[in-house]
Amino acid sequence: MNLFADIRGLVISCLDAMVADGILPDGLAMGAVTVEPPRDASHGDMATNAAMVLAKPAKMNPRMIADALAERLLADDRLVAAQVAGPGFLNLRLAPALWQGVVRAALTDATFGQSTLGADKKILVEYVSANPTGPLHVGHTRGAVFGDALASLLAYAGYDVTREYYINDGGAQVDVLARSVYLRYQEAHGQKVAFEDGTYPGDYLIPVGEALKAKVGGEYMGKSEDVWLADVREFSTEAMMDLIRADLALLGIEMDSFFSEKELYNSGLIEKAIAELDAKGLIYRGTLEPPKGKMPDDWEPREQTLFRSTAHGDDVDRPVQKSDGAWTYFAPDIAYHYGKVQRGFDQLIDVFGADHGGYVKRMKAAVSALSDGKVPLDIKLTQLVKLMKNGEEFKMSKRAGTFVMLSDVVAQAGADVTRFHMLTRKNDAPLDFDFAKVLEQSKDNPVFYVQYANARVNSVLGKARAAGIAVDDATLAAADLTKLSHEAELAVAKKLAEWPRLVEIAAKGHEPHRIAFYLYDLASEFHGLWNKGNDDVSLRFLQDGDNATTQTKIAMIRAVSVVIAAGLGILGVTPAEEMR
16 A cells, blocks of 8 residues: 555546546646655645646646646545645645555555565665675675665565675785785794784684684695695685674675676686677777876776776776786676676666775766666765764774774674664765764664664553453454544554655665654654653553553554564664563
8 A cells, every 4th residue: 555656646547537628738748746745744644746747848827737636636535625835736635534544554464565666677786795805894884784775675665686795806905815814824833923014914814824724734834825825815715704794694684695706707707798898899999098186006008908988978988908918907897797787687786885986987887888778777885984982983992903893883782773873874974873872762862762662562562462452453453443533643644654655765766764764753753642642641542441442542553563663674673572
């Protein structure tokens, strides 16, 4: 049930009838017609822009369209008022039975809020994809949570979603990792070692060095790098990926697939991708002008092989092969995305850290070229997270050597709090993670406020059961919901009705933070009703001696709990049964 979609359908039906009757001309495009909550709730329950967006193509005064549309809408018993406002906006008031029906739908329809928007289209969400050189740090945490919540949101909205982690195990950083592990391996044999600049000194490599010793004994001691580097690189990468999987598990994140960059070099996919671009006339030999600002690693003032990415919206063409024949860093990225297209995905999403902003246009250009513009790529950048405590920047354990680990954050705040708070800002806005505030039990803490609403509902349900009142969903759905007539009760029902619409908006925009915002607003309506019950006995959920009315009121707050659980499920947060 999507009440906003239903009323929009009614509006479109009335407009079509106006066309058939000659009031409106033929051929009008209705795609821009919306039905949404008004900015000011006192103006009505819903508002439509139909007259405003159709006035120009119809060559008519918008108020004339609005007046005629209002008359037709009022012939439907779902509406009790349709008032023209301003130049032609139409404010609508719905019959209370519709809001009461939303409560019943939430209790009886297991798919309430879910959408068919995605139409089972295959979508790949690639996120985290941290270099396999150590455990995940707090900077990765936000991207991990955002990507996972986005994947869940898209699945909830009807997409066939695949979660993928791209293992950057083909570059020089894994050689540095292998050398760092070898130092710990030597240390495990009792030798004193020194970590030179560029190596990884974190304590997290101590057990890896010890594990290597347990596996090979002293076989690599005193041997030259050419003897042990390849084996230690593979051993170290696997050990780091085990650490990363364990970190992801702390947040309840499971990937559907892991894709190795190293395998790209052995698969011939790079050559195939470049050949595909070449066949499209997008590969040529040339010399680029020196870039402005910071000089990238793959630029050189000599002729090299270039991808004509400017033909697909990039600012400059990009090198894919150096003058010595070696691939640039961009080449395997092109091949990886070529593989995504070849795997048959209808849409691609990459979640990158803010420091990868320079990759956006070039990657979009590559995917556009490789798919002939048929496979859209959306790249979401997650901004930095600043750890705070009591308003001041907080420095935690440095066991990782140079960064604060994800596991430290989860240990301090818990997985549910960490996940929810990481989604209380849009992904491209900086985020302060204040440990004192995220654990604070107040209205100012959205994590607590939402969880407290769910816990309060469970408390009421428990008291009702103890009093011998049946509160299973089937019984509650059969209650007389016409008794939900107070303005404060209907406000809760109206907020519940926004859930299906909100899901689609968030899914279309790839914005899971909207779910967190909505849950806070829903919790606010619920807590407001609870507080009004302190002064008005008729609004209390438990009505002494009147089980039927009690069931009616509990039906509404149980619907709140259903939607909160669904929303928290998208965010990857476990609903609280009680607050401690």
